[in-house]
Amino acid sequence: MHRQRVMIRTFGLAAAVALAATGCGPQKSGAAPAAPSSPVAGSSPAASPSTPDDGKAGASSPAASPSQPSSPSASAPSSPGVKPIMANGDESEQIRELQARLRQLKLLSTAPTGFYGSKTTAAVKTFQSQHGLGATGSVDEATWQKIQGLSKKPTDDELRPPTTNEVDAPDPRCMQGRVMCISKESRTLAWMIDGKVVSTMDVRFGSENTPTREGEFQVGWKAKEWTSTIYHTSMPYSMFFSEGQAVHYSSDFAARGYAGASHGCVNVRDKAKLSALFDQVKVGDKVVVYW
Known part of the structure; x- marks a missing residue:
């Protein structure tokens, strides 16, 4: 409660509402899936294609x-x-x-x-x-x-190679401004400024039951240290873009790779890269999640 009161003072009432549903965390075998939150009002997540490609979320193991x-x-x-x-x-x-x-x-x-x-x-x-x-x-x-x-x-x-995935061709929506350009196909995040790739990193998504929403969003708020209010798991360097869904570091992803999945968040396994990205990304920057 103390943390939530601090966040309310920092981010206002709108952020406080979002805090009630920060539900990302690693999926565990046999765990009952949590229902994903609805898309943010005013956002337009793209529908998943009927035949998704090789980087299907949560499908690698x-x-x-x-x-x-x-x-x-x-x-x-x-x-x-x-x-x-x-x-x-x-x-x-x-x-x-x-x-x-x-x-x-x-x-x-x-x-x-x-x-x-x-x-x-x-x-x-x-x-x-x-x-x-x-x-x-x-x-x-x-x-x-x-x-x-x-x-x-x-x-x-x-x-199951430990090496960094090859970055996919950026979505056209990533070509202007400051964007976290996130490809479900190549399972990569590219930090782009005015169409140029500044840094890249591997990412992991939610499972079929708790999918990461697709579409164009904005970073609503950030927290260098955060704990899921639903799953009580650590979410360092969280950058929230769609209600309880965020880009954040995952120790489970670092340890198990694609043998697991998140509950909807975009997991990053390279803590040093994400720390540097966290310092650069500003509230209001664009986030594009696409196939």
Whole structure:
């Protein structure tokens, strides 16, 4: 209560209302999902695409909260009579291995996620074209055998690399002003000023049950030290942009990587980078979360 009274004096009544729902924290296996807050009045979060891409939030490990079941997409292209074993819209550990092998073959630059999206589809099409296979973009038995024959069994580090993700092309809304440009596809945050990237860092999102909202927002308030009022977990360097959702450091993300998920916040695992970003970002700066 003392902390809330301090925040009320600092940020006023509007911020005090937001404090009642700062609900981000790491998801734990078997924990009941919390209902996500409604979007901020006046904001226009973009609807999630029907076929999200490789960086699907919370989809990178069985340890994360469950998301879409693994089943071939009805719209996945395939040759008549040839049944795909992996296709756009699917999610599995076999797809994580496929992505790691495609990285070995220099056909995929992003880290494996286990979700088969547009980048994986494009990489598979390129491979098929290079080797005289039907360029469907989905993996049938012949394509899978060829990929396995030309690559080696991925190591644990290749399946879940600790390295920084490659930054995605910025959304057009990120090209003007001061923006935290956050891509769900590449799982990166790019701090941009007038269209130029100043710094980048890996991020993690909410699960399928507690998704991180997409759209264009503003930083409403900041707190260098904060504790979730719902989950009672530490949220250092919090920058709130959509009610209880914030960009903040996560020790769970630093320890477990993409084997977990947040309850809707944008987690950062590099504390030093986020500390520097926290000092630069001002209340009122733009936040864009997009696929």
